[in-house]
Amino acid sequence: MYFSEHLSKEMLSQYGIAVPAGRLARSADEAAQACAAIAARKYVVKAQIVAGGRGLAGGVKFAATPSAVADEARKMLGSTLVTAQTGSSGELVSSIYVEQAMDLAQSYFIALALDTATGEVLLLASSEGGVEFEQRSKMDPDTVKRMTLGRDGPDTRSQLTDFLKGIGIEADAPVNMILAAREAFVENDMTLLEINPFARTSDGKWVAIDAKIAIDGSALFRHPEFEPLVEKQGLTATEMEAARNNINLVRMEGNIGIVSNGAGLGLATTDMIFDAGGAPANFMDIRTTATSFDIGKGVSLLLDEPKAKVILLNVHGGGMTSCDTVAEGLTFAYSRSKRHLPVVARLAGLNAEWGTRILRERKIPVEIHDTMTAAVARAVEIAR
Structure with missing residues (x-):
């Protein structure tokens, strides 16, 4: 964040x-009023975005008077600033920061x-x-x-x-x-x-x-x-709900829901789906602090995603997150949801066999694969 x-x-x-002395403003009038509180000889008007490179993209302007500050604020507010870090879509400027200019x-x-x-x-x-x-x-x-x-x-x-x-x-x-x-x-x-x-x-x-x-x-x-x-x-409401349940989740535009533990494994899974010609519906990283109930909530969010056609479960058990904990979480979600997407699973590491047994005995519509490559290929096939 x-x-x-x-x-x-x-x-x-x-x-x-x-x-430097400064004030946040969300309108041209507020920007002019901020100058009175700062009381400087010269001011800087700065677009408040989180991406870098705004100075080279017109997001930082100097102004000598409150009226000039208001003019610059009026131009920036509501505009979309495109920098080297925002990509072509840019970032909306919803607030500006008026600050004392320093020599x-x-x-x-x-x-x-x-x-x-x-x-x-x-x-x-x-x-x-x-x-x-x-x-x-x-x-x-x-x-x-x-x-x-x-x-x-x-x-x-x-x-x-x-x-x-x-x-x-x-x-x-x-x-x-x-x-x-x-x-x-x-x-x-x-x-x-x-x-x-x-x-x-x-x-x-x-x-x-x-x-x-x-x-x-x-x-x-x-x-x-x-x-x-x-x-x-x-963040979307879905991403915020996931965060509250110890899961890092980012929504994407595809139709393959990913359940994975660890940011590295999640990114690798995402890349492999793209390489195989598929499109992920999300990125997921189950935190080490997540319980099976937290994981169940994360899976439920994927089941509620209309675009998702299949769940790809790619887990390497170890540390504080074992395969059976993730499997339990998935079964919790399926027991509470009316929507049961097919699951393609690859489980390895701590309690992998027990996790596989849980999925099968709880009647989850699952296919088990030994390798990531095979699991990804099958998930992409189902999604098509």
């Missing part, structure tokens, strides 16, 4: 990271990401921050430096100080701000925290000029305070 700029900055400011002396790129190999927080930084950072980093990947950022302490501070000197930052304030950002990253289960530009102003202050945050959707159960924001992320 991504936070737009104003939400990202609101969170960063709670951890003591300086951000920048130096601009840097700072980001925190989760190192999936080690579980550590990874700091990425570059001396060349700003609107064109992504283009420059693609042309020269060496422009981005990286280090593992540990918890606050003398050793970490010493390592971070030396690291920042390597990109031209020798002040103390950025060290404190980056460690505060790490605290925000860990406490809120982020997968990405990007500040670009992270800038020193002409009067020597360090400020997060722009920010983007991504929260791990699988950790939302630990953050009920984010639940109202989930509803504004463009």
